[in-house]
Amino acid sequence: MHIAAILRLNPVLTEELEVDEDGRDIDREWIGLELNPFDDQALEQAVLLKEATGAKVTALAAEAEGGERLLKTALARGVDEVLLIEVGEENVQLSSRARAPLFQEALEGLAPDLVLTGVLSTDDIYGELAPQLGALLDWPQVSAVSNVALGDGVATLQQEYSGGISARIEVQLPAVVGLQAATQPPRYVAGSKLRDLLKVEVPTVEPGADFGADLADATELEVPDTSGGAEMLTGDAEAVAARIHEILVERGLV
Amino acid sequence: MTTPILWALTLTAMAISGWRFWVRFRPLLAARPAGRTDRIADRLSFMVGDIGLHRRLLRFSYSGILHALIFSSFLVLFTAILESFGSGLFPGFSLTAIGGETWIALLQNIFAVVITIGLGMAIYHRFVIRPERFEGSKTRDATIIYVLATPIVITMILEASARLAIDGQGSAWRPVSTLFMYPMMALGITGHAAEQAEGVFYWAHILAILAFLVYIPGSKHRHMFTAGPNIFFRPLTPKGQLPAPAPTPGEDTPTTVQAYRDFTWKDLLDTMSCTECGRCQSVCPAHAQGKPLSPKKLIMNLRDGYLTDQGLMDSPDHAMPIVGGTIQPETLWSCTTCRACMEVCPVHIEHVPKIVNLRRSLVEEGEVEPLLQSALTNFQSQGNSYGKPAKQRARWTKGLSYKIKDARKEPVDILWFVGDFASFDPRAQKLSFLVAELLGRAGVDVGILYDGERNSGNDVRRAGDEGLFEMLAMHNIEQLEVCEFNRIMTTDPHSLNALKSEYPALGAAFDVVHYSELFLELIKADRLRINPGQAGRVTYHDPCYLGRYNGIFDAPRDVIRALGHELIEMPRNRDNSFCCGAGGGRIFMEDSPGGERTSESRIREAMELGDIDTFVVACPKDVVMYSAAVQALGVEDRIAVRDLAELITETVETEERVAQ
């Protein structure tokens, strides 16, 4: 059994983001990058499956910068192999659609039984990557999955719906899964493991495939207006309570 | 005829006692090395103060005095023990030649009274005063010792009384025994009867001593034997330098502490030396706040766990594993590593290294709480707990009246290691700004590392991630080593501790000063002109990593006084300072206090001084911690938390003012 986990870096969102000069992307000069939290879940699920079934796990990334470090962390987390797809330093903003053919090519080479990736990311809020890959590879694909179990040639998945409803789905392998949550939250990897891997060379490949063409383009990006709308309540507890009551009544909330 | 019996009894008791010691200490031979045999002279000379002069014990005056009374009496009364056993085992042995019947006898009589007073004070202390620090100590053990020690003294006195009663002649050298001779004679115990009584008291004395000897190895009172070695083998490395994990003999790579043999022998000796006095508990901020940590119980639990593991105790509560069995993870995570416990422990037990060692084993297993996990992950990816890109480290310098040099590109006199808090926290950034402006005004040739700086790793190390600490430290050392500078300055005591005390162990020794020290120099050299005027009544809080860990107590105080303020000390000051609660990685963790937050109790302590208007701090974390505490207590209008940099800024003469 061979599992591929696809990992992506996202801008750190605890930061105040600024729009760049073109007004079509965030200013990436000052931002930090972190592992997309959903991909983090996919990585954890892959390692959990490895522990449960002895499957081999390969982690893949296609990043302009920070990809090496990302994949070393994946090694420290327990994956067996990693592969970094070179996209060129200038391509700091690649959509899922642009990256999908690159991943497709790499996956065809690796021939895994299961591909796990995050259901969505801050750069891909529609969660396109998993469906794109499913379509390109012509494999079954399920998104919004919160639990994965492996059987003989099949995977049993739990797909989440709104309102706390979920469905159990069985798919033939190979398949692509957009993961929402792993069976257990991602664990911490001690620095000692990471330190031991710092000198490891991360294997890279030059893609033969071209970037996928985007069907839509951002025309304008704006930082949401967060000024105004807030009122500081001062005074003693009674005065504050009275004012809260007033506001609730004013807005017709009670 | 009695000699062989005494020999048999003595040898049996010694064998039992020796065996009881041996089984408890044998495992130390298989434990990890601690390397404590250097600088013998320093080790010995220190013991004079700590044992002979009771330096640490007397910090708690009542119990310090009672201990001094009992301790000195034991030394004197040892002569009586020598006489009893010497004369019994080797007929003809006597101390008479050197004063056994004169001044030694007198001393014995005097100290019989002294020890009685000491024991009385101890009993009164334990059963009437009952300080909180005894909570959790084993009262039964203490009681048994009182019960065993008292007859030793009484029989010693009465034996001599009976001897005097034989002829009915009192002795000026034995006033106490003479005193008891009269009632004895009144009871008709003279002559032959007195001879018999002397024999009875003699044997009672012998038996009490032997019972004591047999009992001791299993009691906390074995500290009579272990305290000396424990103090002798105390660490002589800088206080701020945590020991790295040591390898177990026979294995080459250091692993975490899973079993008792993974501790160093000194760690195990520590547990066997604890007197359960609870001094550590009484100063522990975590305990005061109602967290599930008492340094005393931690050591007692490790001891009981160790004994249970050795089959010497049968306690299901203390069965393996260490973490999760004997010691709960929450206990370990509650520690702020403030070092108050270690500073006050009379037998120099090292609590913090044990806590960190056990944390290391949790971290290695990936068992960290969610907030700490995200902070540590941020350190791994960005080199700071905020998860902010290194590029933003120097953002706070925007708007300064001059551009701070990049120390990586040009030589500087002072390399300012800014630290995470001072770089990223909005409130602390403002203070960094003030410090930078003050340095500019004083014409200091200063530079920073810009995006080359990473967190110093001080708190990461104490949170238990040794590998991450090494990565951060090595990064900083590599950056610093290519820079040209004379001294490093930092406003952050945690960074100061790492740079000054931790990095030397990694082969990088720098001259490091705290900004309070640098500003004191600048003021003294008149490079910053002070214009005292708005003198206030202020108090000052010693940050743990500045004071207790690195001994910098006076510089901040001197600065405050130089600015013209009246400094009123809080009851807990200098090395007895009370932690703000942020250290040891606590600042990255969830804080759900059971009781009052330590920072709040500290503010309360300051307010009890009377009309204090300013609470002065000299640590960026303190500014944040105490400002929050003042707010939580709702006393903003009565006391203000101000950093040293703010105080200096408002009293220093600006160029414009100088020009006028």
Ligand code: SF4
């Ligand atoms: S270091 Fe401080 S918080 Fe930790 S156990 Fe000792 S006194 Fe308590």
Ligand code: SF4
């Ligand atoms: S660790 Fe030290 S201070 Fe604490 S109870 Fe034991 S002997 Fe006393």
